[in-house]
Amino acid sequence: MSNRPVPHAKLAAEFLEDEPHRHFHDERLWDMRQKRDEQMHIMPEWQELREQASRLKEHTLAHLPQYLEQFEENARRNGIHVHWARDGAEHNRIVEKILKDHGHSSIIKSKSMITDECEMREYLEPKGVSVTETDLGERIQQLDNQLPSHVVVPAVQKLTTDVAKTFAKYYNTDPNIDDPHALAEAQRNAARPVLLSGDTGMTGGNFLVAETGSFVVCTNEGNADLSANLPNLHIATLGIERLVPRMADLGVFIRLLSRSALGSPITQYTTHFRRPKKGGEMHVILVDNGRSERLGMDDFWTSLKCIRCGACMNTCPVYRRSGGQSYGSVYSGPIGAIIDPTFNARKFSTLPFASTMNGSCTNVCPVKIDIHEQLYKWRRVLAERHEIPFVKREIMKMAGRLLAQPTMYRLAISGTEVALKTMPRFVLYNYLNPWGKHRELPHPVKETFHSWYKKNRLNRTKAQHEETQA
Amino acid sequence: MKIGLFIPCYMDAFYPQTGIATLELLEKLGQEVEYPMDQTCCGQPMANSGCNRDAKETEALFIRNFSKYDVIVSPSGSCVHHIRDNFDAIEQTDEVRHVRKNTYELVEFIHDVLKVREFPWAEFPHKVGLHNSCATLRSLRTASMSELGEPFFSKPKTLLSAVKGISFAAPRRPDECCGFGGTYSVTEEAVSARMGLDKVTDHHDAGAEYIVSADTSCMMHQQGCAERNGVPIRFIHIAEILNGARA
Numbered sequence: 001m002s003n004r005p006v007p008h009a010k011l012a013a014e015f016l017e018d019e020p021h022r023h024f025h026d027e028r029l030w031d032m033r034q035k036r037d038e039q040m041h042i043m044p045e046w047q048e049l050r051e052q053a054s055r056l057k058e059h060t061l062a063h064l065p066q067y068l069e070q071f072e073e074n075a076r077r078n079g080i081h082v083h084w085a086r087d088g089a090e091h092n093r094i095v096e097k098i099l100k101d102h103g104h105s106s107i108i109k110s111k112s113m114i115t116d117e118c119e120m121r122e123y124l125e126p127k128g129v130s131v132t133e134t135d136l137g138e139r140i141q142q143l144d145n146q147l148p149s150h151v152v153v154p155a156v157q158k159l160t161t162d163v164a165k166t167f168a169k170y171y172n173t174d175p176n177i178d179d180p181h182a183l184a185e186a187q188r189n190a191a192r193p194v195l196l197s198g199d200t201g202m203t204g205g206n207f208l209v210a211e212t213g214s215f216v217v218c219t220n221e222g223n224a225d226l227s228a229n230l231p232n233l234h235i236a237t238l239g240i241e242r243l244v245p246r247m248a249d250l251g252v253f254i255r256l257l258s259r260s261a262l263g264s265p266i267t268q269y270t271t272h273f274r275r276p277k278k279g280g281e282m283h284v285i286l287v288d289n290g291r292s293e294r295l296g297m298d299d300f301w302t303s304l305k306c307i308r309c310g311a312c313m314n315t316c317p318v319y320r321r322s323g324g325q326s327y328g329s330v331y332s333g334p335i336g337a338i339i340d341p342t343f344n345a346r347k348f349s350t351l352p353f354a355s356t357m358n359g360s361c362t363n364v365c366p367v368k369i370d371i372h373e374q375l376y377k378w379r380r381v382l383a384e385r386h387e388i389p390f391v392k393r394e395i396m397k398m399a400g401r402l403l404a405q406p407t408m409y410r411l412a413i414s415g416t417e418v419a420l421k422t423m424p425r426f427v428l429y430n431y432l433n434p435w436g437k438h439r440e441l442p443h444p445v446k447e448t449f450h451s452w453y454k455k456n457r458l459n460r461t462k463a464q465h466e467e468t469q470a
Numbered sequence: 471m472k473i474g475l476f477i478p479c480y481m482d483a484f485y486p487q488t489g490i491a492t493l494e495l496l497e498k499l500g501q502e503v504e505y506p507m508d509q510t511c512c513g514q515p516m517a518n519s520g521c522n523r524d525a526k527e528t529e530a531l532f533i534r535n536f537s538k539y540d541v542i543v544s545p546s547g548s549c550v551h552h553i554r555d556n557f558d559a560i561e562q563t564d565e566v567r568h569v570r571k572n573t574y575e576l577v578e579f580i581h582d583v584l585k586v587r588e589f590p591w592a593e594f595p596h597k598v599g600l601h602n603s604c605a606t607l608r609s610l611r612t613a614s615m616s617e618l619g620e621p622f623f624s625k626p627k628t629l630l631s632a633v634k635g636i637s638f639a640a641p642r643r644p645d646e647c648c649g650f651g652g653t654y655s656v657t658e659e660a661v662s663a664r665m666g667l668d669k670v671t672d673h674h675d676a677g678a679e680y681i682v683s684a685d686t687s688c689m690m691h692q693q694g695c696a697e698r699n700g701v702p703i704r705f706i707h708i709a710e711i712l713n714g715a716r717a
Contacts, residue, residue, distance in 0.1 A: 009657060009658040012661045016664050026668075037616060317646055317647045353520075354658060354661075356651030356654050356665075357604070357651060358604035359608035359609065362608075363618055378520075383519065383520030392657075397524050399524070400516050400523075400526070400527060400528055403516075403527075403528040406507075406509070406510055406531070409510045413479075413482075413483050435655065437660075438663030438698060439659075439663050439695050439697075441694065442484040442690050443484070445483075445484060447486060448486055449486035450477075450482050452489075453505045457505070
């Protein structure tokens, strides 16, 4: 993984240059936010549900080892093979080993963020294992060799015309036919034979239930159920934070998940996997990959409450205008900006700054993660670790000194000439210059408030005072 | 009650008329107001950039300037948010706690503390689009936010409704951030300016002649975007309308 900071501002600016993409992306996601609002309005208990969901997750995270062991014990009793992966590399080796033991070499896979996080395809494909994504959006991203743009709608940054071109290249369809139904049909036709011939099915999962040793997969396309049930071998990968203690707790999250994500009351499919089918084999891989470490971070551990609904992305005015690819990460948008730096602080050092700190994300989050507060805290952490640009650091140091000295400060703003003399040229021309690229500067005024006050209040009072004395 | 008036740096330099209107308005409402001459800034630019340590001396100066007042009032929601919620580069002494607890944004001060609802001198015969900054909306909570689905309330709108002749435009996305975000406006200038253009266009399409706000920093950015793109809309701070500005 390259360590260079993701140039979010630059990538976002490029995304904005194309009018149709920019416009569609913003409106499409805003529409999802509005549909979410409609669902919220018809549920008077919405805020209570959020509070419950948040508490349940915090409780579970505070007792994570105990619940994980309970899950493992119950899952084993159900006949599920349970594996533990410390990181992505270990996860990938476990998958490789399971495949080798069965003499398998092709995986049909439903969408799962965590296998992308583990970079599983990149590991398995060079070893001769074919991995086929069966979720439409994820498949588009796979064909284009791109990371998912969004946790729920992975190809949302693309127009149907883009998809038509991609499918033409791989499925031999007409590049000029961009009718969504025709495109979906093309994907179905391409996916069905693969689904029928694949020897291993892989899914992610939304929830692990400790008391039953089962796991739950919420999807809309039905591809996860096909992927899981057609082959005799089912491998499911889930992060260790996906846990809920009891089946009864699940309802709280199921009610919130799809309403927050797409504004639909529930996903088309909510599948409970409890034991392998007759003659089949089921494996669950529980992945840590930095989660335990994050659980120990006072300021950031609550980001583990995330149920991956994407509501923060849909509402984020910056994400809507930057596109998911500009985050350079599996997890984009506000939630990505607070969890990505836990994976690589340098590479993702720009992301906590890709925010206006407007706080909309925090208030739509169904599990009440204080996302924008964490963005603010990450900025501090990154500045202290010197993971912010040198120029910015120097400017802030200078600004801090100048603003602490009233006399110097007055001198500095009293005229451009003085300002130009006090500030080095690189400050004025490299850093502040971007203001004027798409905006006018504020208009100059005759006098500052400071000097007006001196003339109209201080001197007047002084004159009155002298008058009374005389 | 002695009021210390805090006029943020950008307002002092670029929008003195807003500072003057704030002072005059408070005086009209019978308040004793003083503007400490050695004030500069609240420290927010450094703190928001992660360089909280660099805000230490600025915060200390702020305390030296304002701790002697019973209350501190400022016509800038985002600065008040910083002082109230994030002002922690310096040691939290009794003086610091006093200042943080008693600093008010102008609208909430008039609405909650003075409880004034009438401005008989004010008349503004225009259709306005009300822009609540994210700091006032989601931190100071002077208005309800769409994210929570709570019953509607708006302290700025309550005050403005007392102004003769005023009417309100209804933009499509009233709560959407305008993209200023302090240093964000330069570090991610393309996204910032796009958000600003979308914001002013939304208000203009809704028929607003003016955008009115309790935050001049948002409007400085929005004005820049409107002027560059030829969106014919004007900007005015709520203090100026409440103080009796006609245009």
